[in-house]
Amino acid sequence: MSLSGEMIAFILLSLVAIIGGILLINLTRVVHMVIALVFTFISVAGLYVLLSAEFLAAVQILIYSGAITIIMLFGIMLTRHNDTSEKTAGVWRKLLLIAGIAGFGLASYAGIYNLDIPVQETKLHEDNTRQIGMALYSDHMIPFELTSVLLLAALIGAIILAKKDDEKKEGEES
Amino acid sequence: MNLDTLLSYEWGHMAPEFIILAVAALLSLLDLFLPKSYNRRSLAWIALVGILVAVVSLIGLLDSKSVSILHDTFRLDSFGKAFKLILLIGAACVILLAESYEPKEGLKEYRGEFYYLFLTGLLGAMVMTSSGDLITLFVGLELLSISSYILAGMRKKNPGSNEAAMKYVINGGISTAITLFGMSYLYGLSGTTNLKEMSGAMSAQAANGQFLYLYGLAFFMVLIGLSFKLASAPFHMWAPDVYQGSPTPVTAFLSVVSKTAGFVILLRIILTLFLTMPGDDTQKLSFLETHSIYISCLAGISIIAGNVIALRQRNIKRMFAYSSIAHAGYILVAISALGYFTFDAVWFYLLAYLLMNLGAFAVIQLITDSSHSEDIADFAGLYRRSPLLAAGFAVFILSLAGIPGTAGFIGKLNIFMNALMTDPGHFVLASIMIAGTVISYFYYFGIMTQMFFRPAASTEKIKVPAGIGAVVVLALAGTILFGVAPNTALDFLHNNFGSFNDFLK
Numbered sequence: 211m212s213l214s215g216e217m218i219a220f221i222l223l224s225l226v227a228i229i230g231g232i233l234l235i236n237l238t239r240v241v242h243m244v245i246a247l248v249f250t251f252i253s254v255a256g257l258y259v260l261l262s263a264e265f266l267a268a269v270q271i272l273i274y275s276g277a278i279t280i281i282m283l284f285g286i287m288l289t290r291h292n293d294t295s296e297k298t299a300g301v302w303r304k305l306l307l308i309a310g311i312a313g314f315g316l317a318s319y320a321g322i323y324n325l326d327i328p329v330q331e332t333k334l335h336e337d338n339t340r341q342i343g344m345a346l347y348s349d350h351m352i353p354f355e356l357t358s359v360l361l362l363a364a365l366i367g368a369i370i371l372a373k374k375d376d377e378k379k380e381g382e383e384s
Numbered sequence: 385m386n387l388d389t390l391l392s393y394e395w396g397h398m399a400p401e402f403i404i405l406a407v408a409a410l411l412s413l414l415d416l417f418l419p420k421s422y423n424r425r426s427l428a429w430i431a432l433v434g435i436l437v438a439v440v441s442l443i444g445l446l447d448s449k450s451v452s453i454l455h456d457t458f459r460l461d462s463f464g465k466a467f468k469l470i471l472l473i474g475a476a477c478v479i480l481l482a483e484s485y486e487p488k489e490g491l492k493e494y495r496g497e498f499y500y501l502f503l504t505g506l507l508g509a510m511v512m513t514s515s516g517d518l519i520t521l522f523v524g525l526e527l528l529s530i531s532s533y534i535l536a537g538m539r540k541k542n543p544g545s546n547e548a549a550m551k552y553v554i555n556g557g558i559s560t561a562i563t564l565f566g567m568s569y570l571y572g573l574s575g576t577t578n579l580k581e582m583s584g585a586m587s588a589q590a591a592n593g594q595f596l597y598l599y600g601l602a603f604f605m606v607l608i609g610l611s612f613k614l615a616s617a618p619f620h621m622w623a624p625d626v627y628q629g630s631p632t633p634v635t636a637f638l639s640v641v642s643k644t645a646g647f648v649i650l651l652r653i654i655l656t657l658f659l660t661m662p663g664d665d666t667q668k669l670s671f672l673e674t675h676s677i678y679i680s681c682l683a684g685i686s687i688i689a690g691n692v693i694a695l696r697q698r699n700i701k702r703m704f705a706y707s708s709i710a711h712a713g714y715i716l717v718a719i720s721a722l723g724y725f726t727f728d729a730v731w732f733y734l735l736a737y738l739l740m741n742l743g744a745f746a747v748i749q750l751i752t753d754s755s756h757s758e759d760i761a762d763f764a765g766l767y768r769r770s771p772l773l774a775a776g777f778a779v780f781i782l783s784l785a786g787i788p789g790t791a792g793f794i795g796k797l798n799i800f801m802n803a804l805m806t807d808p809g810h811f812v813l814a815s816i817m818i819a820g821t822v823i824s825y826f827y828y829f830g831i832m833t834q835m836f837f838r839p840a841a842s843t844e845k846i847k848v849p850a851g852i853g854a855v856v857v858l859a860l861a862g863t864i865l866f867g868v869a870p871n872t873a874l875d876f877l878h879n880n881f882g883s884f885n886d887f888l889k
Contacts, residue, residue: 318601320597321594321601322598325598349454349455349457351457352454352457352511352515353457353517353519353520353523356507356524359527360523360526360530362504363530363534366412366500366534367530367531370494370534371534371540371549
């Protein structure tokens with residue numbers, strides 16, 4: 211395993227991503243959590259660049275680091291909220307959780323440690339935006355169109371659940 | 385790809401999906417533009433007509449050969465047709481229940497949304513039955529899940545409903561993440577999302593122990609993620625709270641349509657990918673044969689946990705949640721035994737379960753709505769208040785318990801024989817199944833004693849709305865018909881779908 215520039219960049223980015231994730235769980239103030247989340251999102255975008263998936267990286271930054279975090283911040287600002295999180299679980303539960311995570315980590319590590327995936331010549335990195343577009347609008351048209359139904363259902367659902375009931379107000383006016 | 389190749393696909397075979405989509409769109413537009421004072425209840429009949437038209441178009445497609453559109457992202461094979469039929473019948477009954485649903489605090493403002501979210505959920509489930517591509521399967525799963533999350537939280541002023549929606553979203557999100565992680569392993573190792581190509585790639589790679597190990601990890605992650613959807617123990621924690629808190633038609637939808645869809649996607653992924661893949665270095669047994677013990681464990685734990693915890697429940701919807709966990713266990717027995725008749729057994733059991741469970745939920749909805757409580761004691765003296773309704777409910781309960789002469793008995797018998805006929809026979813699972821069934825008699829017959837032998841709190845006669853009456857009559861007819869003459873259903877299955885030969889082709 212040689213220490214190339216790509217390797218160093220990968221190590222740095224993945225470290226930032228993991229630390230961001232851990233901080234997200236451990237920090238107590240909501241705004242700090244969001245900042246930690248942004249670090250994770252941006253370093254994941256960096257990983258996409260390393261894999262020559264520039265379009266995905268741009269989308270990751272636009273949608274996740276941009277839109278979703280901003281919406282979260284708006285949500286925090288506009289709602290009444292208890293700024294710090296509630297009591298945490300007991301010691302035994304934490305230990306069990308850590309054991310479970312460590313066990314899963316070891317199991318996956320055992321699987322990928324010596325893994326040798328034969329490398330194939332691909333043209334996926336050339337014009338990848340164009341290629342994604344072609345795949346999306348030809349071969350994967352059915353799931354793509356279904357996703358639009360999914361988004362519509364989610365949108366309607368969000369409106370139903372968040373809408374303020376105006377039944378009473380109307381009654382007063384009439 | 386140009387327009388001509390796109391139009392050369394046989395889009396007519398997606399007609400049932402298009403019809404459901406069109407009706408959902410129509411309902412959402414009508415809901416938007418109709419005047420506020422208009423009673424949205426009549427929209428249910430449009431939804432019902434839409435589903436019935438979809439059933440008719442599906443029956444028209446029964447004779448056609450298996451069709452693949454756009455590299456299997458949609459494929460209509462006999463497996464898809466058979467299970468789509470179950471989903472559509474179930475959804476039609478659920479819409480009828482929703483039409484008559486009248487909760488205490490009212491559902492006036494959101495009645496329109498109520499109907500078309502059922503339809504989008506149904507669309508997701510239908511897409512899952514007929515797709516040979518991981519991406520489409522996953523989008524279908526999410527469409528069903530997101531529609532159900534919202535439906536569970538429909539009673540906004542009811543704390544129980546809010547809790548149900550919140551728990552369902554969080555548990556569903558976790559399960560989705562686990563499933564997706566497993567799927568990413570499958571895609572990363574095989575390099576394709578098409579299930580058929582993936583299966584070929586996996587069989588070729590499995591000689592390498594390292595790849596076999598990683599495919600094993602992926603198998604477990606997908607299995608665990610989907611077990612949440614099936615509500616099989618030990619991944620059932622969300623089910624009782626969600627079933628209890630959701631509006632009753634939504635509970636019926638979750639326990640019938642959503643569960644059927646979960647089994648469908650499980651069969652699709654697990655059977656297509658792991659049935660032919662060699663399970664060890666010797667390449668004698670297939671992966672599924674060497675690892676079916678894990679599915680057996682899930683089945684055994686579900687049967688025991690579901691039935692034992694149901695004994696202690698006083699809330700009828702909670703009790704049915706645990707009973708549905710046990711029923712998921714029975715069906716998992718059929719999958720883990722993996723005999724020649726697995727598909728038949730699963731299909732018949734799901735059909736029987738649909739009829740008896742929807743019938744039971746119709747009565748439960750009527751009683752809980754009129755008494756504003758969900759305690760089992762509300763069923764006391766039902767026989768005096770409405771003898772016909774009590775008799776119908778008794779048949780559904782007998783069928784759920786698996787008494788001869790009902791569809792539930794035949795379904796259980798099929799699964800039981802299926803478990804014993806394989807070589808080596810699954811004797812432990814079969815005996816757990818019998819033990820679970822015996823335990824289930826206690827709580828099922830507890831409801832019967834309430835209905836027939838306890839005095840009623842009120843002597844008021846119960847008025848049965850048309851929708852609920854129709855569901856009860858339909859479910860009653862089906863339960864008894866398939867119990868007395870199960871061959872009507874099995875012959876239909878064999879004549880129209882063969883033995884699911886085109887599943888893997």
